[in-house]
Amino acid sequence: MPNGSGDALLAALRPVVEGLAATFGPACEVVLHDYRRGENSVVAVAGNVTGRRVGGALSEIGLSVLARGDDAANDLNYVTHAPNGRVVKSSTMPLRDADGALIGALCVNLDVTALRQAGDLLAAMTGAAPPALPTTTFTNDFDEVVDAVVRAGELACGKPVDGLNRAERLVLLRALDDRGVFAVRNAVTRVAARLGVSRSGLYADLADSRRTDSRRTDSRESDSREDTRR
Helix, strand or coil: CCCHHHHHHHHHHHHHHHHHHHHHCCCEEEEEEEHHHCCCCEEEEECCCCCCCCCCCCCHHHHHHHHHHHHCCCEEEEEEECCCCCEEEEEEEEEECCCCCEEEEEEEEEECHHHHHHHHHHHHHHCCCCCCCCECCCCCCHHHHHHHHHHHHHHHHCCCHHHCCHHHHHHHHHHHHHCCHHHCCCHHHHHHHHHCCCHHHHHHHHHHHHHHHHHHHHHHHHHHHHHHHC
């Protein structure tokens, strides 16, 4: 959807992408996302840390930004593992148009693998266990991001998605919804295929999961007000 102020902001940031990457050198990658483009959100990239290219997909981090919507805030200096084994230190800065609506994000990724290895060696020498890092799926294929999020849901449920009953599937859909998966255009089709259900069936289940979650939220708020009165 055309948006003059959003388009102008993204256009103004394109040279910033190149400038930041050049300033920090070959260990740095800067990625510019336009969330209005759905799954193909990458509109500019400089450097090569995650292997993303123009037209590539947003990661689970991007999904979490979408899930927070207009309440999204800067997420700075978080460290994750990329699937290729690299340790990546990143910052994600949401971008908004003149009306304050979330339209994209500017992401800076630094390959700190060598530094992490040195830190792990020092930790091993002192007997301290290095902290575990979460894995983020940096990819140009949104299907791989969906698969990663569904796999995380499988682990939480304790069984594969094709073994879930409907109540368990609603719990999984609520978790995927909370992570921003369904904020991406065409995500429903991909998740339906992954879960082995029809598109219309997934829409119905998603609506039920949202109604159930809304009732639970209303109940919690009611209980909270009752506790306050007590």
